Amino acid sequence: MEVAANLQVGCRVQATTKEDVKIGRVAFIGITSFAPGKWVGVVLDDDSGKNNGEVQGKKYFSCPDNHGIFVRPNQVTVLEELDTPAANVEGGEPAALKPRPSGLRKPSGISTPSSSIRPPGSGLRMPSATGGKGSGSNLTAAAGSKGSSSNLSSSGSKGSSPNLAAAGESRQKPRQSIGGPSKLKLSTSADKRVDSPSLQSVASEPVVELSTPPVLPSLPAAIGNPDDLEKIRGLEVQVVDLTEKLETIKAKRLEDRNKLKDAEKIKIMHDQLKEYKSKAQEIHKDLQQQLLAAKKESKDIQEQYDTYKDEMSEMQETIELSTLDKEMAEERAESLQEELDSLKEKHEELSTSMQLLQTELESGAGGSAQGVSSYQVKQLEQQNEKLKEALVKMRDMSNSDKSEITSLKKQSDKSAQELSHLKKDRESRIEEIEILNSEILDLKDQVDASLGAEEMVEKLTDKNLELEERVGVLEEEKADLEAINEMNEELQENAREVELDMREQLDMSKSRANQLEQSIQASQLQMADLQATIGKYRELVQNLQYENASLAQKSSDGSVTAPTMPPVDNIEMKARLSESKIQSKVIEMELLQLDITHIKAQLNLTGKFLPESFFQHGQDGDGVQVMLLFSNLVQKLSLLSAQLKSKFPWIPSLSKEDVVKSQKSEQASYGAYLQCYISQLVMQFNKLSEVLNDGDVETYKVFAGLVTEFKAYAKPISQYLDLLQKDQLYESVSIESLAKSLRYFQDYCDKQLETYPFESTNLLRNQAKVLISFAESLNLDLKRLEIILQVRTTHTLPNCVEYSILSPSDCLVFININV
Incomplete structure (x- = not known):
């Protein structure tokens, strides 16, 4: 099958519509009154058409009812073509068309499109060159459905314009190509749909399109005739104008x-x-x-x-x-x-x-x-x-x-x-x-x-x-x-x-x-x-330089002893271990990233099998989120607790210097106080998770409806983790937002889940953890207060406040415990 390049009345064609592909014979080609542009009337083999050749009271062709259809020329593909009569040419003598050995090259300003748009029955052939005083070329195109011909001639420079005529064969196929490896096609934009007569007249003007095969062994890289270049430039200007008109048509649309x-x-x-x-x-x-x-x-x-x-x-x-x-x-x-x-x-x-x-x-x-x-x-x-x-x-x-x-x-x-x-x-x-x-x-x-x-x-x-x-x-x-x-x-x-x-x-x-x-x-x-390793090496070099200096001084004094140098093998071993740790950590992170990417892709593919309403607010997606919410929050709190222990380490034996001269005791007290809140939040989240896992469907629906509110009150946990990640969590940071979240979840559990039968083992375990965290925090603050009172009695508090003015309420504030 070939594209409808030379479409004629009587050809067997295949018409592609929006519904399906239909087979029939061409009965009409031309301009219609029901729509602008060129249309092709096809008589179908079956009764899947839309008319009998008559549209809006005007008869274009005759056929049985529901056997006729009108389509655009670019929707038609020729299956069986008819022979066309020979085209009349200027010379009057039939001659075989041969390509010139030279003189055509592809202009750099024109890009060859992937698909050419040509009117029905149009084809452009390159004539053979004959002898003469001047150089020139004559391009003759056979156009129209009835075999009418059009002659495009280009004149040479300095007034010399000998015409080279080329005649088509008497019985020639519509898509007959030139004998050379390249061909010059004359294309019109009649297939483009325009809404005004002026645009149609502009669109019907010929556009030269150069289609170059992959291998061009016989054509040179330049076009010898400058008139062809001028014509191509003019066609480029027409293309630009048509593009601008198309933009105006879009605006009008x-x-x-x-x-x-x-x-x-x-x-x-x-x-x-x-x-x-x-x-x-x-x-x-x-x-x-x-x-x-x-x-x-x-x-x-x-x-x-x-x-x-x-x-x-x-x-x-x-x-x-x-x-x-x-x-x-x-x-x-x-x-x-x-x-x-x-x-x-x-x-x-x-x-x-x-x-x-x-x-x-x-x-x-x-x-x-x-x-x-x-x-x-x-x-x-x-x-x-x-x-x-x-x-x-x-x-x-x-x-x-x-x-x-x-x-x-x-x-x-x-x-x-x-x-x-x-x-x-x-x-x-x-x-x-x-x-x-x-x-x-x-x-x-x-x-x-x-x-x-x-x-x-x-x-x-x-x-x-x-x-x-x-x-x-x-x-x-x-x-x-x-x-x-x-x-x-x-x-x-x-x-x-x-x-x-x-x-x-x-x-x-x-x-x-x-x-x-x-x-x-x-x-x-x-x-x-590596910087840490380099720092270690620098420290080692400084130590060695110091030992060298001391040894040189001792040698000058006459008392030289054996230097105690650390073995180099140990240093190299440590460097190798650090490098292996770094490499293993990098590999671990890459594997973790690959797993995360795989899981995200899997979730994305799984989500495509679910309806769009699943991910909307108030639908089943909220239930999935609330099922994962509390376990995720417990894991975040565990991570926060572990990081707080490393950030604010526990002081087993508190000294006077830790209380008076440094901030270690305050930092430890702040960390212990945060641990109390974390243990209480973990207990509440475990309660909610137990209710969600063991409760009925109504409870599940209630929790799913409150997932947005739960997430809003759980945001302070992520905020504290962000502060730890940025190393901006100090003992002066307020914990009011965390206390507000704790109060919300405590009130919800006390009021809404008051009669729920919790599992006693887990409940006692969580309460014991809460009591232990409170006892540790209270013990630390009591030790601090005891040391402060001892210092107050001895009146040896340099650069410190006078603690004799402290009231019992001030002491409670100092301890930071809400009894």
Whole structure:
């Protein structure tokens, strides 16, 4: 396979895309309207394409659906090439192309790139030289996909310009090379993606590129024609201009990114406005429906209210009529009752008169008197019957009036109850009417708001149309920017590769610097040992010189004795031992450094298999740190204790000179006091380590959350070690920071771990060590105080303070013990 140097329609090619590699045949080569630059249309063998040769309504070639794809020329590799027709040249006679034996050299100002960028179908051949009066050369390049040729001729100096023509073969392969060991290629920057026509025109200008094979046996080291040098210099200037334009394009691309962000924001606003419009329309529709329903409901309620008012008025009239009827019936009943009473009185009178008449009839005598009495009796009987009938009628009328009165009372009570119910209904209806009136007002407000929303929707629609137009413009700009983005991605990939190379070089330089630093440290140690050895030799030389002088004096006096010189073998042996110690220490340090480097590399490789969240604060990495923290602190305290013993040695028998005339007692007391704090901190750290190793998961989580706080309070230990390393730890250095750390860890253990069952053996061992350190410190300070008191009683304290003014509290301060 060869790179698409002579790409033509119909060639079998391999197109490399971001997804995969596709095989097909070229169907189109040229400029498109959907994106700037040159594009190649390929008809794929399978349906893994993106179109059918039509993009944005314009047909470039024809193929089945999903079989067409457009790619850049530099993404195409030719698999099978077609024969091209012969190129027309100036001379008109076909001739084989042969290289000139001399006259071309690679300019020092042009660097040969590793990969050349050439347009499709372009190739530059070096013509053969023919005889003439002047020297000249003619460079003819076969360019274009259809075999069109371009002729580049260079004129000689002093007006002599004979043209040397070279014609291509009638059936020539696109990548046919010259017969010589070097070739001159004409390359264009059409593959570069530019976003403006001016840059495209500049980018399409030819750029001469010299590619030199590894071995050049037949070419000399210079180009004989100065016109070629001028052309190359002009091309160099073009390359510089294109580079500057590329930088300006990069700067513009940053602005275009902001424009793209604004376009996306406008797009989002456009979508939101569409949603708001649809929602406003739905709300307006619902409000209209609710308004119609409310109007209908209010109309029905008004009709019901009117009917209710009519019924109420009719009911009022019926109640008034029934009340009048009731009054009339009551008056009629009273009159009937009066008539009944009068009739009763008449009936009693008649009954009494009838009884009298009966008694008279029974006791009376005579015929005429009897006839008159019988007539009167009949008359009285008739009157009595009439009275009885009237009495019955009166009784019936009274009963009917009573029934009517009771029915009218019932009707009046029922009407009063109905009237009360109707009054309640009226009040409830009035309340409903008020509520409906308020709802109608609300709905009117909503309708007014919906009308305002319609106006807003119209405004938003206009704005939406404007934004759509702007989106169209921005989409066009986006298409241009995508082309620029592709170029930028390529540049970024190159920059990443350069960055990786630079990082590798930086790591190598760092490792080299570390090695040099280690070697310097080893050399410094060796130099210190050698200086110590040289000092010993100087002392030995001084002793020998002194003995020589004494021996010379004795020899002059005549009394010469055998000198006592130390054996030289012992000195040499000591020197060799010191050198071997230095060498072993250097080897030990190098091995230790190798182990440390190996462990760091192992941890680095192990960390790459863990997720990034593992190393973040508050994650599982804190648990690993807290597991290693307390053991590391105990080791640091052990190292600090050992160094303090060598820095401030213990004085087994304290003398008056040590207390009064020197600082040895104060230094020993300071060291003992620090040992007390160290033993207490070791005890607390052992407690925390035991809880962490034997505790449950919740305790482990609590400790992991406090790892940052633990580290902060453990910093004074590292500070004291740094002071020891720099030899700056004196008895005047404050121990307040160490006391603060001790108080924090003691408070934490006493409050949080009060009920934890510690192992009694370890606890007693740590407490015994603390008591021993306190006893040693107290013993030393008591001895100092005893000597000071003895000196005070004898009053022999030269250049010392008067201790008679010391109070018990001052003595406690002097002892430096917190009881």
